[in-house]
Amino acid sequence: MQFVFLLEQVLNGLLVGAYYLLIALGLSLIFSLGGVVNLAHGGFYAIGAYLAVTLAPRIGFAGAFIASPLLVAMIGVVVERLFFRRFYRSDPILSLLLTFGLAMVIEQSLRLIFGAAPQPFSIPPELRGQVLVGDFIYPRYRLIIFAIALAAVSATWFVVYRTTFGRVVRAGVQNPDMVGALGISLQPYMTAIAALGIGLAGLAGVLLAPISGVHPAMGAEILTAAFVVVVIGGLGSFWGVILAAALVGVVRGVTIFINPSWGEASMYLLMALVLLVRPRGLLGERILRFE
Amino acid sequence: MSGDRRGIIGIAPGGLSRRQALAGIAGTVGAVACPAISYGQADAIRIGHLTPVTGFLGPLGEYAQMGVRLAADEINANGGVMGRKIELVMEDSVNPQTGSAKAERLIERDKVAMIIGEISSATALGIGQIAARTKTVFINTGANSDAIRGKDCNPFMFHIEAANSMMVQTVGNYLKAANMISGKKWYMLTADYAFGHDLLKVAKKYVTANGAQMAGEDLVPTDSADFSPYLLKIRQARPDIVASNLAGNQITNFIKQYAEYGLQMPITGFGFDTAVAWGAGQGNFAGIWPLIWHHLVDNPSSKKFVEGFSKKYGRLPENQAWGDYNSLKLVAQSFAELKSTDPVKLQEHLRKGAKFDILKGREGYFRAYDNQMIQEMYAVKAKDASKMKDKWDIYEPLGVVPAAGTDLEVLAPEKDGTCKMPA
Incomplete structure (x- = not known):
């Protein structure tokens, strides 16, 4: 019986990993290409959720599901053009300061506009319900999130690994100067990647708004976990982030099963362990300019 | 900024006569001017408000701030306390360390007459200890832990919030x-x-x-x-x-x-x-x-509060707003009855079982055993x-x-x- 219960936690951990993945993937993309550690990423996630709350009563949940990530991606374009762009070549500490400030501006703006109290928001009635597999229970909505996350990640993989666009991006990650020497300007690619990464955070915001509290600090809550995932997975590694997200979800679930008060601490212990054994992260690539 | 300016006036040679003059206007020369040197000098009565407005208790802290602001507005609109306005000095208490540091600063630098607020039991404990050390009244409006009413109790920490x-x-x-x-x-x-x-x-x-x-x-x-x-x-x-x-x-x-x-x-x-x-x-x-x-508590004073709150903020009040609103109201009432803002007198008055309308069917009072509001x-x-x-x-x-x-x-x-x- 214990084993079955544990297995249920493991499978559930994989589902939870999907949320971490949506946030961590964008974080990893933006860092890999531009070297910007985007501490404001959680803020964009929160904006996605608040847009969903604001838009859903007007255009329905389905409409908000499409519109919010696009709007958040557009904000991403503006932020990249105005701010990120100035910091690609500078000391990482400067971009850290910038994005930390941006995160605070976003959180406080949400607090000023909407107040600190959580915004009421629910799963649309037609998406409610649970699926029973044997004795295992899965809320329908969580399975939908999982499917959408898989689709979004696959699409991102396709763009990065199977298109000309992606080839330039990957070349840019390894050697921006060489890409420049070949006569390709990386600027539009950077803008597109920032929009993609930030848009993914917006998508996560819309998807999670119905099942977690929509409040101004919701971004900060999930960002730490996303960072842990990126660090465990290894910078610049697409598969590393996926592997790490699943691992963090499972380790957290299993830890809560055994000793719940270690639930949130378990992912940091995992991170410390991975860094001790493999300082570059599980599947981290060797990126010359970060060595 | 204004706190610094007042501080300078306070230590300037002319400070004492100015204070006495003010006290004279209030008609309470003896009561205010002698022991409460740092309290009688300002035109307004400063009240410190500390509560978490960020973090996982932030949503409640926001209601706390709205509640205490509404109380200050109502008191000031009715002519203040002894002819003096209530001035709130409000801060985010963040966590136990920051909360304690800010409590100390409110008392030492901003010279507040007393402190209202808090939601986290861990932070309330720290503020309570500072209240005891500096002999400043602190009314806890949101921390429920029985321990701060039990082994960690002290005569300057009061609890309008219910114990666990x-x-x-x-x-x-x-x-x-x-x-x-x-x-x-x-x-x-x-x-x-x-x-x-x-x-x-x-x-x-x-x-x-x-x-x-x-x-x-x-x-x-x-x-x-x-x-x-x-x-x-x-x-x-x-x-x-x-x-x-x-x-x-x-x-x-x-x-x-x-x-x-x-x-x-x-x-x-x-x-x-x-x-x-x-x-x-x-x-x-x-x-x-x-x-x-x-x-939905059904009595006239409760309804009046709901109405005033909804009018000011466009939404309904909830339990946290209730706590901070009533704390300032009962402190203002006590100051007026005592004709003084002296913290030791306030503390004695509250501990003697003074009764207060706290928007409920029956009046509430702090019991002397642990300073818990009985309600x-x-x-x-x-x-x-x-x-x-x-x-x-x-x-x-x-x-x-x-x-x-x-x-x-x-x-x-x-x-x-x-x-x-x-x-």
Whole structure:
């Protein structure tokens, strides 16, 4: 019986990993290409959720599901053009300061506009319900999130690994100067990647708004976990982030099963362990300019 | 800035006569000017307000600030206290370390007459210690831990907020009536910090003493946003009742995800705030919960408060707003009655059992044993989603305890001698 219960936690951990993945993937993309550690990423996630709350009563949940990530991606374009762009070549500490400030501006703006109290928001009635597999229970909505996350990640993989666009991006990650020497300007690619990464955070915001509290600090809550995932997975590694997200979800679930008060601490212990054994992260690539 | 300026006037050679002149205008030369040198110098009476407005208790802190602001506005609109305006100095207490540092700064630098606020039991403990050391009155408006009323009590820390054991007894009355305790198996989720640990102890003692068994209990870190592993454990343990000893945003997440998983066991909780249930959204809220006050409490002063609050902020007040609003009101009333803002006099006055209208059927008073406000308590029951008129209309009142004619003190923490007030 214990084993079955544990297995249920493991499978559930994989589902939870999907949320971490949506946030961590964008974080990893933006860092890999531009070297910007985007501490404001959680803020964009929160904006996605608040847009969903604001838009859903007007255009329905389905409409908000499409519109919010696009709007958040557009904000991403503006932020990249105005701010990120100035910091690609500078000391990482400067971009850290910038994005930390941006995160605070976003959180406080949400607090000023909407107040600190959580915004009421629910799963649309037609998406409610649970699926029973044997004795295992899965809320329908969580399975939908999982499917959408898989689709979004696959699409991102396709763009990065199977298109000309992606080839330039990957070349840019390894050697921006060489890409420049070949006569390709990386600027539009950077803008597109920032929009993609930030848009993914917006998508996560819309998807999670119905099942977690929509409040101004919701971004900060999930960002730490996303960072842990990126660090465990290894910078610049697409598969590393996926592997790490699943691992963090499972380790957290299993830890809560055994000793719940270690639930949130378990992912940091995992991170410390991975860094001790493999300082570059599980599947981290060797990126010359970060060595 | 203005605090610094006043500070300079305070130590300037002409300062004393200016102070006496002001005191003379108030007609209370003797009472104000002599001992309370630092309190009589300002035109306004400064009141410190400290509460977490960020972090997982932030949503409650926002209501606390709205409540205390409304009270200040009403007092000032009626001519202030002894002809002096109330001036609020408000800060985010953030965490126990920062909260203590800010309390100290409010007292030493801003020269506040007293401090109102706090929600976290861990931070309240720190502020309480500073209050005792500096002999400044601190009224705790949101921290429930029994320990700060027990072994950590002190004569300068007052509690308008109910103790954990009061919340447990209140909801316990209704749970017993609904036949949810005796012979039932309970599963408890508990916020993993001072408040939760304290509440778990009291809640477990209460339900087991009334014939319940524990089917399981988990501590939940305050930064946990995903409850799915806990919900699976609950489902596996098959309890009869699921109880929350959670706090702040945790309650919102728990209620939402409990509904998402469609678990059928009745839920209840021993700590509760309306704001976090309002934030859960349509069709998610369920169960029987205790409250120190809610907007449906039916009496004239309560209705007036709801009306004033709604007019000023465009939304309904909830229990946290109630606490901070009433604290400032009762302090202003005490200052006026004492004709002084002297903290020691205020402390003595409150400890002598002065009665206050706190928007409830019966008046409340601080009992001298542990400075706990003795008062009526309420419980509410979630409304059927189909009967809700709007997003605020999520519960219906179950009634008031203790019943009319019963001593109010029956709900209060046991006088077990853990609180030893220094004479």
